Amino acid sequence: MRITQSKYQVEYIPHYQPNQLICGHGQTAIITGWTVRQSVAKRLNPEDYAVIGNLYSPTRGISPLIRNLLANPHVRYLVILQATKEDKNSGGCQCLLDFLQQGFRQGISDIGRNIWVVNSKITGYIDIEIPADVSENLRQSLKFKEAKSIEEVMNIIKEFNQFKIEPWGEPLTFPERKSSPTVLPGPRYGHRIEGKTIAETWVKVLHRIKTIGTIRQTIYGQWQELIDLIAIVTDEPPEFYFPEPNYLPIKRNYLKDYIEQILDDAPKKEGVKYTYGQRLRSWFGQDQIEQLINKLAGDIDSSRAVMSLWDVNDYEDSDSPPCLNHIWVRIVDKELSLTATFRSNDMFSAWPSNAMGLRFLQQFIQDKIITKSNYSLTLGPLIIISQSAHIYSDCWEHTQQIIDTEYTKINQRQNFNDPSGNFVISVKDNRIVVEHLTPGSGEIINCYSGKLAHKLYKKIALNSPSIHIEHAMYLGKELQKAELCLVKKLNCYQQDLPLNFS
Structure with missing residues (x-):
């Protein structure tokens, strides 16, 4: 009509x-x-x-x-x-x-x-x-x-349309409050951020984007963006952590409805956008969630546990194709991880909801596999790859307030366990000796020796490219202390303690 x-x-x-x-x-x-x-x-x-x-x-x-x-x-x-x-x-x-x-x-x-x-x-x-x-x-x-x-x-x-009414007045416009962030230099592509909870990881993500993200004008307005950001959540509790007071852009009472949009099927209806659940359950004529569960229940080591949400017709037929495109589930050493890929991700308003919905899906898959197979599985990390990780300009001010109030708190309580291992530094026989130990068991896997701090830290960096930034800076400080003791011929170096020149 x-x-x-x-x-x-x-x-x-x-x-x-x-x-x-x-x-x-x-x-x-x-x-x-x-x-x-x-x-x-x-x-x-x-x-x-x-x-x-x-x-x-x-x-x-x-x-x-x-x-x-x-x-x-x-x-x-x-x-x-x-x-x-x-x-x-x-x-x-x-x-x-x-x-x-x-x-x-x-x-x-x-x-x-x-x-x-x-x-x-x-x-x-x-x-x-x-x-x-x-x-x-x-x-x-x-x-x-x-x-x-x-x-x-x-x-x-x-x-x-049966009636004509005159305009109620003259056109009016009013000034807008503008926010102009300061952007520091940094890489545009490829960022790894890890946190225990979704809330903690989210604050770190916001800080990274607001610090070095590229400001771009898009058809949706201005945003600040990083490309290929990998966020890893390691220990989100089963019932989900909500900070108090809650600074997340999602409330607990909304979470159930959002989870249903990811987990449940929905009938196609004119004018109604797809849901992620619809794409996973029926869009391609298969229930991909059940397929994936059956695959891993039958073959725990499979690397083929893949679900796709992108339809090639989305190029022509969709005003708003799905942002979530790909889900991959892997079980390694009885630990089930889930990796999700978003082509475009609103990191301020949408990412916490996305992460909680995906974490619930991860738990759901784990429970179903255990029921079908009697495997003993633990829940591993949730990994979200955001290919365009962006924050819209109308959220910059709110983002900065959250960073100002929460980022320092999070970094003050973080533990410094580095999966790259630990380093024990000593001064022996007029040389600096650095023993590289495995995390946990503390076995010696490498040993470095020399008189110059800069030569030692270059060797360590070459062999440990994934070392945490703060850990690397700490090692630089300790190596310089050890070199100073050698230069001044002082027998006073002790790791983690200030130098005593008396």
């Missing part, structure tokens, strides 16, 4: 996130939540709507939406579509309805900024730079209806 053309036509000019919107010439804005906006647009003529766009996040999306509506006062109607579980889980559409029905108040954001807060159970923000009376006037000037399906959207559009 196509809608008859409306009587009122004017060009919609988006000032914010224009590449994420479908613009028309009518008086009605259609907000689609997580429902694919193209699925609505193909049922309409451009004259039937002013704009169609997704509202993924109430904290990041409502303010740009309001800014665009203020700049286009000819828009007098809103249709807000909440058709899926994902719409409800994200909360963006409901928070927008609450803004229209219940208004807003002055408050403080999570990062301590003055902000307008929507009067809602769902946290939603409006930039403080937009005066309260302007937002209130907009609120009073818009007529709106909620829809539960694309078909219902068509009916509401048909109803709204």
